[in-house]
Amino acid sequence: MQPMLTIAVRAARKAGHVIARGFSELDRVTVNNKADNDFVTNIDKEAETAIIETIRQSYPDHSFIGEEGGQQNGKNQDYIWVIDPLDGTTNFARGLPHFAVSIALRVKGRTEVGVVYDPIRDELFSAVRGSGAQLNGYRIRVGSKKDFNETxxxxxxxxxxxxxxxxxxxxxxxxxxxxxxxxxxxxxxxxxxxxxxxxxxxxxxxxxxxxxxxxxxxxxxxxxxxxxxxxxxxxxxxxxxxxxxxxxxxxxxxxxxxxxxxxxxxx
CATH class of the missing domain: 3.40.190.80 (D-Maltodextrin-Binding Protein; domain 2)
Structure with a gap:
């Protein structure tokens, strides 16, 4: 799965570039309501397009489920990329620098690769099933609290x-x-x-x-x-x-x- 992680990271960084550029020019961002308190911007759509195009260059037969593009079935439906191109759209649109790209690969119903990328802090969280989790290449672990005191x-x-x-x-x-x-x-x-x-x-x-x-x-x-x-x-x-x-x-x-x-x- 490491080659697929490499592609997921590449896609996340390309989407992150789109998002960071948009965040620096918020006056040019268009915001529309999908539903009450649920927004989408042109940057969400551009970022999702960047992700899918990047993945398809290496895996043209794979399928996709995206927040903006819905389900796109490829020839190979055993491999499904689950994408949120801009999680935290409301934060982004209001100028709050807390949002991320989220990309996962599910193979026959099991998640094998996961990437969450914060383009503002340049923090990339990643994991491959069975290989541990990392932040910018360094191993991470959940906290060790045994009770709720000071959590x-x-x-x-x-x-x-x-x-x-x-x-x-x-x-x-x-x-x-x-x-x-x-x-x-x-x-x-x-x-x-x-x-x-x-x-x-x-x-x-x-x-x-x-x-x-x-x-x-x-x-x-x-x-x-x-x-x-x-x-x-x-x-x-x-x-x-x-x-x-x-x-x-x-x-x-x-x-x-x-x-x-x-x-x-x-x-």
Whole structure:
């Protein structure tokens, strides 16, 4: 999988160049609403095009699922690239320098390669299944906290699923009471990458999409962490409900969150 990681990194950096250039000329960026509080810019689309074109130069038969371009089936549907060209579009459009490119390769339903790239800080988080996780070429590991004392937690508000806010607010209160502090930075892919690097101790969010999760999921697992849905299962790519931490902290987190959930989220 190393050659495919090389291509993923190349694609992420090309998209990052598009994004960084756009960020330096925000007055030229066009912003449109896909839905309430869900934005897309011309830079999202240009970055996704750069990613797909770069990958297709080496793997013309592969398939793609992208936030902007939807599903594009190639001749080989065993290899699917899952792409978020600009995770944190709202931050980008408002001039907040916290966003990232997220690229994952899934082979026959299993994620084999993951890359999350922050073009502003030039931080590239990467992983190949079975080979560990890295930040700019250096090995990273999840944090070692054994309980919630003095932890730094990360989350995202369910702004696309506001009907879930009552449930979410219960989980927020519970974690806020036991943890040291909570951050909501606005880019799930970076939150997951930061957890893999030990910057955050636990992350949870509701209603995410596969392109938000796929790369960061692998990077966390290769950094020694655990990722699951709110029931402790592995349906988070489908449900969008995700919680991640080191194994000991995750087990405690599930005990906190599970009693607060409605029946449909406990399954």
């Amino acid at each position: 730094l937690l990360a989350t995202g508000f369910p702004f696309k699923q506001k009907h879930q806010f009552e449930t979410y607010s219960k989980t927020f209160e519970a974690f806020f009471r036991v943890g040291g502090d909570v951050r909501r930075a606005g880019a799930a892919a970076l939150d997951l990458a930061y957890l893999a690097a030990g910057r955050f101790d636990l992350f949870w969010e509701m209603g995410l999409k596969p392109w938000d999760i796929a790369a960061g999921d692998l990077i966390i697992r290769e950094a020694g962490g655990v990722v699951c849905d709110f029931a402790g299962g592995h349906e988070y790519l489908h449900s969008g409900n995700i919680i991640a931490a080191n194994p000991k902290l995750l087990a405690q987190g599930l005990k906190i969150i599970h009693p607060l959930l409605p029946a449909e989220l406990k399954k």
